[in-house]
Amino acid sequence: MAPELAPWDPAGPAEVQRLFSRQPAPWWVAGGYAVELAAGRRLREHGDIDVLLLRRDQLAVQQALAGWEWWAADPPGTLRPWRRDERLPAGVHDIWCRRSASSPWRIQVMLDESAGDEWGSRRARHLRRPIAEIGGRTADGIPFLAPEIQLFYKAANPRPKDEFDFAAVLPSLDAAQRRWLADAIATTCGAHPWLPALVPADAPRDPG
Secondary structure, eight states: OOGGGOOBOOOOHHHHHHHHTTSOSOOEEEHHHHHHHHHTSOOSOOSOOEEEEEGGGTTHHHHHTTTSEEEEEETTTEEEEOOTTOOOOTTOOEEEEESSTTSOEEEEEEEEEEETTEEEOSSOTTOEEEGGGSEEEOTTOOEEEOHHHHHHHHHTSOOHHHHHHHHHHGGGOOHHHHHHHHHHHHHHHSSOTTHHHHSOTTSOOOOO
16 A cells, blocks of 8 residues: 555554653654643544654654654655664654554654754744753653644644644643743734634733
């Protein structure tokens, strides 16, 4: 089966934790599952599962998923085999993984940028944050990407499921998370339908 036509049977967060705990690099469940883990409850069905790693740690994927097939998504989204020990360039952000050529896709890995101990968004390099502060952990120890960062990525071209995720997790965002998300969206997207919910018109403004 051509890789583009292969179906998905996504691994669950617990399976991802078991696989990626085999290597020492930091990683985070991302995508819709990250929002769900942050909310602490089941929100919806998921067609895939995303795992975020820093680009500098990309070869940890091959260590964690030894014996699997790894396919890099070259822009604008053409899948091609990712060779062992190959370093993917800055323009390639996605890696699709499955156990064999006859198996469904199980995990999609996304690569983000970093410098020193700081994370940097691959879509907006001015958005930086200490790596230690870009995620949380569930009670079971599963690391997940901070919901405000994940929602920033979803805000660029929100689909119905992204709108659902935003509405579902919005009540659990604290003031700092709302401000960060609002500023990130405003500085990269300009006017956006999520901004009024993040910063109500009657909210007190920072005098500085």
